[in-house]
Amino acid sequence: MTEGATPDLVVDLLGGDMRALARTITRIENRSGDYRDLVSALYPHTGSASVVGITGSPGAGKSTLVDELVSHYRENDETVGVIAVDPSSPYTGGAVLGDRIRMGSAVGDHGVFVRSMSARGHLGGLSTATVDAVKAFDAFGMDRVVIETVGAGQNEVDVVRTADTVVVLVQPGSGDDVQMLKAGILEIGDVFVVNKADLDGAERTAADLEEMLELRGSEERTRVGHHGAVEVDSVADDGETEDESDAWSPPVLQTVATTGDGIAGLATTLDGHRAHLERTGERESRARTRAAAEVRTLLRQDTADLVETELRRRGGIDEVAARVAERETDPYTVADELLGPLRDYLAEVND
């Protein structure tokens, strides 16, 4: 890493240099060089991009749908950054760009930038790297950022919920909905899309989803009635209250990404959700929640690094574990020996 590289890179990126954007994201993905300073420097320039997260099981047609959505935005002269996150893929960087040759309209177009990120090398830190990459796109001036991820595991949920709006993609008759319900995906979706809506079973899948969302909605309303200040009866009498009218009911859309059917409608719905977030102040409160999560995650990762360093100074975890297994010491004593001085130091500093 060269001294002074970061300020130059930041200036170039903010000035619209795409190679600077690419280099920045590479550093972010590899957690290399002074990436922390880089992200800190970009941070004040973020906050204007619309960030959409799109998830769904493999085969639901996410890539095609994202490609169509990108084309739609480009037709309206909006710039778009795409982050394709595959927690299980060993491929990074160029590979997905290769796959995306099919995204004909986007090749050679400087208003769109597609980048893949994989989980290799930063276990558990994937959501941090994704969040940082979003910041780079945002500071660069991309109007839209799309985070695309596969599956419904905890990693994917963590990644996708860093977006303002979460889209969940389902394919007809796949039984995906039940799996997603289990994984907690139903709870985080703002917009649901039954893609491949020309296939048999699309209507049925959409109806099933709507039913599940209806159930979820009424459970939430009941919870408010039980624990919150809102009295359910008076709301019902009134017919329309601010609380009722400003509640977001996740819609279930149908698309055929391969033909582009329904994509414009999806884009309109996404804008509607963004407007809803702004009107209700939820955009700000979500931003605060995300900031809190980000700070906690970083602190956890950083303290874990500190602990590893301390363990190495004591001969490494294997040495320590062998002593514990032979009952020369015990886990609590080890923890106290390691962290006691820190605790004392902090207590003193803050006295």
Added chain:
Amino acid sequence: MTEGATPDLVVDLLGGDMRALARTITRIENRSGDYRDLVSALYPHTGSASVVGITGSPGAGKSTLVDELVSHYRENDETVGVIAVDPSSPYTGGAVLGDRIRMGSAVGDHGVFVRSMSARGHLGGLSTATVDAVKAFDAFGMDRVVIETVGAGQNEVDVVRTADTVVVLVQPGSGDDVQMLKAGILEIGDVFVVNKADLDGAERTAADLEEMLELRGSEERTRVGHHGAVEVDSVADDGETEDESDAWSPPVLQTVATTGDGIAGLATTLDGHRAHLERTGERESRARTRAAAEVRTLLRQDTADLVETELRRRGGIDEVAARVAERETDPYTVADELLGPLRDYLAEVND
């Protein structure tokens, strides 16, 4: 907490006082008083109990099977501690004892002690509390400790793998096997039991399991062949090598817990596994692996506590998050401000 309470409690517990055991486990579960000193003091007296973890989906008949296993051990004059872990249950302490009135032979029997632990109050720390409770039983002198847990989530896997031997319970024709395969339970099972073997489909379920285990076994052998020192061909020529003969192939047993059928066979298999662990030195290597995991978990929890304390000193996470959301600062700067002094201190101390 009274001064001097811990030494007395330790002496009483080691002396065979069951009320001291109960009080100790209550402190461990509630993480209250000087539970850390308590566990540290008991630790040198641990290491002789046989610890079995039993998991399986709800309805597989775990409680009944555990009760029968306990009765079997008691008939052989062995003492048994049971920890029933329910990560989703709000009930603790007495509740399960109440449930277990059906365990007729054990009521009023001082050679058995059943205790439930729930996840309430120590999110993520359930495996730590369970491990500590096992130590209390072990130091008390229980010959056997059984950890019983529901389901196949990550929490349950973490809990059950703290045992020497892991038993996975399946019910016939439930499709459980496929779910467990996904959850990684297949990888951690040392013994598989198809309970309710008098039901239709038991043979089929057992055969399915055996097939999956066979597949897993051959994958492992292939891995050894590829990456390890063992040459697969010469092993096959030799007919029997130490590596082959000492490999543990997880057996699939069938039981009918309600009638006691197959319980004695299960107990024999568990002893066989224990003997295998000792013969191969795997008991020691597993103990070291567990010790390492325990130390890491404690360090992670303790540093997380330190971080929370520091955050509170800075006005709390909400205050910090609001400043980040308004771009007055950024997550990396916050993390550096909080942990920088610690890092400097550690570097200095160790210089």
